[in-house]
Amino acid sequence: MTLVRVLFYFLSFIAIASALYAAASKNLVRGIFVFFVTLFALAGLYVLALADFVAVTQVVIYVGGILVLILFAFMLSGKETLNVLQQQKDKFFSLAKLPAILLAALFFIVLLNVVLKADADNLPWVKESISLKNEITPNVIMIDNIGINLMTRYLLPFEAISVLLLMALVGAAHLSRKEGKA
Template structure:
């Protein structure tokens, strides 16, 4: 149990540190690669929470799909656009960012208070579920059911999402190419 706690704190620190680097960095390419590290750390946290399917989905969809789209966007963007973005003046705290900072601080205060006061094992509905034996045990059957449902009942929405991502990639490529002067 102690090793799991150590792994949790390491992965949480990596996720938070890399996410802060993504938010604070002026170099867009480094931000994208640190976003890659953030997503992998989140996948590791899902594995520790015994959510293997969610971890694999995190890696396949976000790391394999969304992050590749972001990298393609940077590769297809003109050098002038990237230079203009990187040379924008940005201070960590200024008056324009004050509402966002206040909301973020309020969110973290509320989240801290709720997590501090919550005792998950003492909730009535958890006690009733444990007493009745209505608890899902982690095994391969749920993952198998998800796979079967994804490839049968939900195949059409799955394919529609893949076509939507492909259209987004084509749209990004079209918007980023330079217009030819006549």
């Protein structure tokens, strides 16, 4: 077994175990910090897949931005709200959770259908990888293509997402400010 395979299994185990713990944790603070570990393990998996730009983006945007936003939301929420979240019923299946469970089951069925019907052995990038004896050599063209496509072909969606994120930031700032009593 090669070192890359050992690292892959190690990072995969850390990502899956920490994600399951974050989802099942009753303590919100521990869940947030374990989610931090999950995001870093995913960035490590991206590095192993030679997607260094995606790994850096994962760390900067998700770890540096989204996780900090979650921490601020947790810190700014009132004690009453946190107590209600901590005191939720321990029932896994209930009538109130039925739509979420049905949606998750439907998503699982669709995902399973895609995996079973996909002919992964005949994909062009898989054939190229097999012909190269499963060794993909990194090159600088990958990052250049991302930058060129973002600023030409995908400029409108890129700008639309930036406006959407700006609106979310303004909304979060508006919700977090304290109302003065008149």
